[in-house]
Amino acid sequence: MTTVLEDSPIHTWLTDMDGVLVHENTALPGAAEFIAALQQFGRPFLVLTNNSIFTPRDLRARLSRSGIELPEAAIWTSALATARFLAEQQPGSAAYVIGEAGLTSAMHDEGFILADTDVEFVVLGETRTYSFEAITRAIRLIRDGAKFIATNPDVTGPSAEGPLPATGAVAAMITAATGIQPYYVGKPNPLMMRTALNRIGAHSETSVMIGDRMDTDVKSGLEAGMRSVLVLTGSTRASEIAQYPYRPTAVLDGIADVVPLVERLTPHEAEELDED
Template sequence: MTISFDDRSVSTWLTDMDGVLVHEQQALPGAAEFIAELQRCDRRFLVLTNNSIFTPRDLRARLSRAGIDLAEESIWTSALATAQFLSEQSPGAAAYVIGEAGLTSAMHDAGFILSDTDVEFVVLGETRTYSFEAITRAIRLVGQGAKFIATNPDVTGPSTEGPLPATGSVAAMITAATGIEPYYVGKPNPLMMRTALNRISAHSETSVMIGDRMDTDVKSGLEAGMRSILVLSGSTAREEIVRFPYRPTMVLDGIADVVPLIEQLTPASYEELGED
């Protein structure tokens, strides 16, 4: 089966981070070359992550240590997307925030008042030190009418010792206690993609999303109107693709296989590319 990129050129590239560019602090083959080629071809791009723990500065340093060089402005996190979304809903509101620097900094920079009383929003992000006291406070505030927002629905996160409970798991606790479901901003919500595209003045018709997960990266790219590339260097294995009712535009082994496509799929080129 041939999966075609049709005759539309590609001006903009969005890519997931973990499982595509890095794995456990190590760059995956072709990751540095991929970013360098985007920069050489003057392509607009963003590196996306559902992880709300770190600031773009932290993530830039992490990528730099792995040999991948890009600016802070080229990183878009679920924390940034959440803060931007809420600033459009209720500018300058008060919010009770559970999370680390990536989320609290984003909310502060967006003009929110961080408080634990009389808040409009309870905003849940990922943290390595979830506290029973903080979760209890969130449950009471949501029960009193605060709107419940979460950065992303991931139930576990990776660590060198195995999976860790993540935002989705803690959100489920709050939902069980209150009966209130959160609004998730991060992938697979296409809002994450839309805010990323708007950030770099891009259009979904000429953009591609690269990811390693069918249920988040490919799904959110599809629902945002983009073509997608699934790389098999992370979560989703080739044999698992058939379990989903949707398909990526292209399936490749890793990000190294995307590098030659960047120049070929420029606005001046209308070649049909695919994988058998």
């Protein structure tokens, strides 16, 4: 299926982070080489994550500690995508935000006022310190007419001790109390893919999404009009692919198998593509 992947030029690469590049803060085989090859051949790329806790600076440092070097600007989180989306909808308005630095700083940077009364939006992100008081405030604001937005629908997140409740689980609690479903910005919403492509001036027809999950990475790439690569180093196993009504463009053992696809673009060819 890699032949199908190469049927048309690949100018831009988007990749998930956890399960593709790293696993529990340890770089997966080929991850550092993949990022280095993209940089060597001048290929535009972004590392995507539904995690809204951390800022790009935090995540860059985390990747660096694992041996993967890339700039902050190459990281696109669900928090950044959410703040960008809301700024396009109603710039400069007030929002009640449940989340950590990754989300609050993204909202500040987009010009939002963070408040707990008279808000246009309730924005829910991931945090390790969900409080009953904050959830109660969110419920009351939504019942009073605030629009309910969530960074991503993931119901659990990983930890060394096992799964932790994440944004989708808390959103379900708020929905049960209000009858209002949130609008999720992160994967599998293709909106996150389109905002990522727009950020680096890329086109879906010449871009590829790499991920480890059929239900988020592959689905959002497909719905954004991109080719997709599923790597088998994360959530989805090869035996599970047939359960889904859609398929990735290619299935590979890991990110190390993607490196040759980047390297097949010689420096001369990469230069010609940059001039187009």
